[in-house]
């Protein structure tokens with residue numbers, strides 16, 4: 001039986017109900033040749049993820065979800081701010097310590113076609129993280145790979161096949177097996193089911209739920225499909241133009257949205273039920289998401305907000321993310337809860 | 340009595356590849372009435388796009404319409420000569436695609452492209468065409484249409500490009516608009532704007548629409564009738580409300596239960612369909628869905644069911660039909676889709692994975 005090479009450093013840390021803290025985090029990508037200008041992909045984010053929960057992160061394309069995911073998993077350095085994982089500030093870590101920390105957080109990506117090396121066999125793809133971290137002997141690693149394949153519902157004898165021999169859903173399972181190989185406690189799924197056909201998507205969603213229950217995993221689940229996110233999440237964070245504008249439980253966010261953007265976003269989603277659809281009245285937002293190079297002043301949603309007071313406080317003062325609405329609900333709006 | 344606009348009868352479109360003959364469209368019959376919105380749904384590769392391309396006679400090589408009739412106002416599109424088909428594409432029907440960038444010319448201004456679409460088909464004089472450009476862009480709600488008409492496609496956002504595509508599709512006042520995944524690439528708030536737009540156009544102009552999509556919610560929102568395709572065939576068809584309330588084909592039933600709803604309060608387990616759709620160059624015998632069907636009986640493996648009437652205006656291709664499946668079998672079907680990693684795998688001792696993060 002393989003042993004993890006190191007134990008969690010402190011028992012008190014393991015008891016911390018918050019597994020991940022994101023504190024005032026920024027990521028600006030400078031635009032080459034435009035001195036000083038930058039894409040403000042993540043622009044002051046505060047977020048907490050609780051141990052064992054599935055936190056959903058939603059928002060329109062380009063709002064900074066993937067960038068935030070890559071900051072959290074330390075695949076990208078922050079411009080400013082702190083990220084604390086299991087009590088330790090990973091934004092300060094380098095080298096071996098960071099590598100060991102990263103082992104506990106794995107990422108599953110959107111594109112099952114692009115994220116697997118086409119020249120490697122499935123066995124090697126899944127085994128690679130075990131090799132990298134020097135976990136177990138050669139024999140034990142091979143056994144582990146077969147167990148992982150079985151765990152995600154693939155034939156354990158497939159180890160010698162190549163990714164192109166598998167369907168999209170099967171490739172996504174291979175990606176999941178690889179992510180699970182090193183016993184992570186925290187998994188970030190960035191659009192992990194978005195590219196899949198509905199029936200295959202259902203298989204992967206069910207699998208992710210089974211795995212979470214069985215191994216008490218913590219998920220950060222990112223997708224632009226809100227129905228999928230709501231289905232998989234316990235709590236949901238809504239992002240707009242580099243900032244979190246609301247967080248709440250999966251039911252509160254739907255039943256009592258406090259931020260006008262959340263309300264509009266949720267009302268825009270059609271439901272597979274013609275009877276409901278006959279009367280659903282979406283709140284239509286004006287235009288599209290502004291450029292993150294130069295976000296609007298004050299509340300950055302004010303250019304599209306149906307209840308903005310402009311000119312006035314909305315274009316002048318940035319609203320803080322504060323408790324509003326139900327217990328455990330935060331919203332960044334001067335007129336939270338108003339319609 | 341509604342007037343039939345398009346009637347597709349027993350259409351077979353095949354691709355002649357080195358691997359063999361791919362039966363992409365394998366005996367499809369469907370119809371669209373004047374002013375009606377028809378949804379066409381099914382998993383990837385089931386023949387939706389090729390059906391649409393066949394209607395326009397735009398099937399790419401090495402594909403061919405092998406047999407069947409496509410009657411548009413009674414005229415068979417399959418038999419039309421080159422002039423007739425050009426007229427048909429210019430004046431009667433238009434198609435909008437998932438990715439507007441593939442169908443917009445990147446080096447021509449948006450306004451000029453829409454104008455060209457009109458002058459090419461000679462339905463409008465050059466003067467009329469010019470003045471209609473702004474009118475069309477305004478109709479699809481492109482803001483400041485007059486200035487934006489001078490933009491190039493790359494200066495438009497994804498949603499605006501899709502609007503421009505729709506404007507171009509409407510330029511010659513077609514009586515049928517075929518939209519293939521028109522909102523899939525768009526963000527939800529923009530998708531909502533486009534859905535609204537398509538509803539309004541259907542209402543204001545009476546344009547009939549054939550909406551091809553994976554998204555059941557879009558069908559519920561936009562369509563009056565729906566055709567469900569599987570492996571190149573129609574497996575169920577009927578009024579949207581009836582199909583959603585009481586689907587009779589196990590494939591339709593599974594599709595409807597495989598998608599989460601944003602308005603669900605509880606996390607019910609999704610139904611997943613085991614396996615994959617068949618290879619259309621080598622489909623299974625009998626009912627093509629039988630290898631994946633939770634309600635399969637012996638007969639299904641050897642004999643293919645016909646499309647039979649199962650309710651008012653509703654037809655389904657199944658020997659069993661959902662209404663004859665016992666509650667117990669439905670419950671088992673939901674259970675068995677429990678996964679994949681099947682309960683037994685999860686419970687089996689898995690070396691090392693045993694170091695659970697929480698315990």
Ligand SMILES: Nc1ncnc2c1ncn2[C@@H]1O[C@H](COP(=O)(O)OP(=O)(O)OP(=O)(O)O)[C@@H](O)[C@H]1O
Pocket residue numbers: 354356361362363364381382383384385386387388389390399400401402553619
């Ligand atoms: N150029 C081609 N050569 C060979 N086979 C083809 C070609 N184009 C399509 N096919 C096959 O025809 C079948 C139907 O394809 P079609 O594009 O109509 O699917 P679809 O239902 O639109 O799927 P999607 O939802 O993925 O768009 C598929 O099996 C596909 O592989």
Ligand SMILES: Nc1ncnc2c1ncn2[C@@H]1O[C@H](COP(=O)(O)OP(=O)(O)O)[C@@H](O)[C@H]1O
Pocket residue numbers: 029039040041059060061062063064065066067068292
């Ligand atoms: N490496 C990069 N260099 C420059 N800009 C980037 C980079 N990565 C992301 N961006 C920009 O940052 C913003 C947020 O992107 P992303 O996090 O990918 O959004 P999302 O995942 O929410 O769609 C976008 O404007 C994107 O173009």
Ligand code: SF4
Pocket residue numbers: 259260261299300301302303305306307308309314319332333334335336
């Ligand atoms: S602060 Fe003002 S502009 Fe921003 S969301 Fe609230 S009401 Fe709208």
Ligand code: SF4
Pocket residue numbers: 588589590626627628629630632633634635636639644656657658659660
């Ligand atoms: S005919 Fe048989 S296999 Fe086909 S859908 Fe009906 S029950 Fe299932």
Ligand SMILES: [Mg+2]
Pocket residue numbers: 065066067191
């Ligand atoms: Mg992304």
Ligand SMILES: [Mg+2]
Pocket residue numbers: 387388389519
């Ligand atoms: Mg298609």
